[in-house]
Amino acid sequence: MNYDGSRDLYDRALSVMPGGVNSSVRATQPYPFFVQKGDGGHVIDADGNRYIDFVMGYGPLLLGHDLPESVQSAVQRRASEGPMYGAPTEVEVELAEFLARHVPSVEMVRFVNSGTEATVSAVRLARGYTGRDKIVIMEGSYHGAQESTLVEGKRDETAPSSPGIPESFAEHTVTVPFNDEDAAREVFEEHGEDIAAVLTEPILGNHGIVHPVEGYHETLRELTAEHGALLIFDEVITGFRVGGLQCAQGTFGVEPDITTFGKIVGGGFPVGAIGGKSEIIEQFTPAGDVFQSGTFSGHPVTMAAGLETLRYAAENDVYEHVNRLGEELRSGIADILEDQAPNYTVVGTDSMFKVIFTREGAFGDGHCEGGCTQNPSCPRYEHCPKNGADVDRAETERWERLFWPAMKEQGVFLTPNQFESQFVSAAHTEADIEEALEAYKEAL
Template sequence: MTQRTELSEALFERASQYIPGGVNSPVRAFRSVGLTPRYIEHGKGAHIYDVDGNEYIDYISSWGPLLLGHAYPPILEAIERELHRGTSYGACNAREVEMAELICTQFFPSVERVRMVNSGTEATMSAVRLARGFTGRDKILKFEGCYHGHADSFLISAGSGLATFGQTSSAGVTARTAEDTLVAQYNDLESVRAVLEAHRGEVAAVILEPIMGNMGLIPPQPGFLQGLRQLTEEEGILLIFDEVISGFRAARGGAQELYGIRPDLTCLGKIIGGGLPVGAFGGRADIMDRLAPLGNVYQAGTLSGNPLALAAGITMLRELAAPDFYERLEAQGLAFEARIRPILEHYSDRLSYNRVGSLSTIFFRPGGVRSNAEARESDTETYARYFRGMIARGIYLPPSQYECIFLSMAHSAEDFDRTASAMDEVLREVLG
């Protein structure tokens, strides 16, 4: 269990002199788990290796996109082929057309038109602007604990990194922005109804993670998404599904396929870049056609539709389009759950476990987790001790209670056995 960390510590010290907090994304700082971040040198399959030579079974998968594992050969080959042609043109390229066709015809029937962007944050930000332009209304409704990236409107009662650091908002968000952002409770339809009744005719869009993934994994309760669809249709409000996490992971067509809901707009990211930076938003043709150059809602990006990212993403989606892929992915999720479930049940008075497809979370809270409020009751100090014990045994988990475990097709039965063995040891230590 003894690991060398000298090189990671030295890199973090250097980074802290020039990068705020030493990191380019807050959750990487490892502050909530009381460690110095590990600096990763390379990855292969389901394993990553840090600069000190430590090997880990990786359950982050770059926060979702590496469904096929690290350094998947066909994706590397696709990037290399495209790289020799050029890296960026600031002009149209054929990869944009291929990606749009795949998303609209192979995966998401609700997406009749799609526009590429460079991140999930750009996708959600642009979708909200489009909803406001389409409806002529100013306000949006989001859900406490749902995280949609770091645009100002989304940092009101957000999850993910903000939840990790115990913050409910961010400095720099104006009072007017806060006034235009309404908040309801996930899995509580009555809270939505109350907010909409208090602001009748003012709300442009309701945006949510249909499967909450940024307060840990919390599935929708029966009838919640269906009721939300009905309420938004009655009020002429656009329903936006942020499927940056659940898209391509919960099912072939994301949460909307799994639960039989057709949103007006959908936001995607991560997986459609095969590990390279990318995002997209799309939906009904009459809404999307309000975007410039056809309409009066402006959105642009020099690197949108970047050929390198799309070459990787197209290769990824073609693999995911195999007829049996999602049966095999669900089998992975079932195998992982079957291996760890008996261990977790031994501590049912201290733990809960949620899983949908290849996404899951172990909550250090008993009795199940169905809401943001219940997730926040988790024992984060004990989770930090658990994380430290697991990483010392070569198991790389999210450095926050409020994030998901991401499985890949590269994980093996041996990986699951090793993980379960480590989990059994560590939970005996931290829970007794």
């Protein structure tokens, strides 16, 4: 492939943007390719190279790049009526009603502008509602670029993971390994009266894809209820992707007190949302005392795109399509790994997928063919990742420096490191899956 156009654009970008990009995960080696346009389940770069796109904007593009006519019409109509108003619109109410109607734990919603803003606001809300300061998160987790969760370390011995964050922020953040029930119980025994909330993704999607072991979320639900703390599910990634319209919490049958949303809820436009029980969400101003506000919150174009995307998904068997293709892709990759790289682990569920370059383990009778589900009877159970640290121990350098470039050269666009999820969209086809599997076979 020729990348001269992308190289020239990157050269220009380095002069006016730090690292030549506006999000650090886009900084691939030796330089990123620059996208010219999307086309269904594909993207085309500045040099005319065409790729099967499994990044899908890091998750928002459930329907792919070619939006259905109903979604396009809604977006164009709202944009033609004026960009924004600084006043409420009916479409905000309609999207909030859709979320409350379909997501088990949601009675009321506050819209914001990004997943980061949603989790920042949810943490502030939990602290304001409970009158407590400490937040429990999973080790290695990512909940947006916010000071309270950009920490490293174990238990209550944490420190900021980035310069520019005062140590005092980390003092109020406690970490536990995902899937470690004993660690969660010990933290509550020590700090239970000071914990405002536990914040976790129902399925880790920003640090590999790690499925919960059976009973883990139920344990968090019991512990938070017992100690008067809140359970926050970060469904920015899993929301309206895992579990369909009920989201991941519907799949697992655990209702959090607060849920954060993003990505698909905006139909490809910037969005975030905080949902939950009315008595909690009403603590936001102006109904309550926990301050939250934003000039672009509930932007009419975003609200229209999100509402029509979710309506289209509900009425056109989108989830059946994307989940079936996701299952075919994960199962096909597992077959390839069994022959070529039996140490590696296929992870994901529904329309999420990834290969973790684990260092141990082997396939055998009864393994999880469609992605690791933490099944104790699986012969890989002792070796598949249980938390972020397990993913860190995988061959992340090999994934980034050898595997990702090899897939790119074969026309398959994956997230450029081993940690972020990859996604199937409604625009992908059986032919795309077959082509991708051939690329995996070659690259592995």
